[in-house]
Amino acid sequence: MKPDGSYVGRAAPEIDIIEATVHGGVxxxxxxxxxxxxxxxxxxxxTSGQVEFFDTRDKIHYNDYVGGVWQQTTSGLAQTNQNAYELNGGQYAVYGFEYKPGYDDAYITWINDNKKAWTIYSTAMIEDPRVEISARPMSLEPMYIIANLGFSTNFVPDLDIEAMTFPGTMSVDWIRVYQPRSSINIGCDPQDHPTAAYIETYKEAYTNFELTTWAQYKQPWPKNKLSADGCN
Known part of the structure; x- marks a missing residue:
């Protein structure tokens, strides 16, 4: 709830700096x-100008995978520095993204090997009357950083585990976050997307791993304006 008594919904935005894969040994x-x-x-x-690529098609192209039952995906598939692997060169490479949140003139630009790779603009995510949805913004919410190492057959269906070297190490030299001087925000409880009071009110639901549904917590399913009786 905002200080003025109004409510704002919270989502689960996700921007992936990198998820590694292999195609044809590359x-x-x-x-x-x-x-x-x-x-x-x-x-x-x-159609024109909604996405932009900054290298030749053999180096980066739009990913054929566009989503599944849980989420829609917009992805550029970029060839990496082939020497920036633990067992092949051991070099470091710079990855990252820059984004401007919101609906108007917003964007996300990804960095691969310290060079701009591709950009998606907010005009790519406008309303879609075919499925009766409105525009989706470039993330307006505070987000946190996850840096982890794992593998999945979703990315490499013919993953040859027997040929892999264990343990495997992903070395991270540094992680940096830059923000415009005029819009510095640190923390997960900004005024336009308050969170702390809600979590504190329902603290057990967030800390007791035995509770997996709101019913177990003896709370009704959270309402929204699309519910049968609205938010009342």
């Missing part, structure tokens, strides 16, 4: 963002 990274609700057939508006 290392690539998926530079992606995840969205909901979904466009019809997960197809964004990409």
């Amino acid at each position: 290392g690539y990274v998926s530079l992606s963002s995840q969205w909901a609700p979904f466009n019809a057939e997960y197809n964004i508006y990409n």
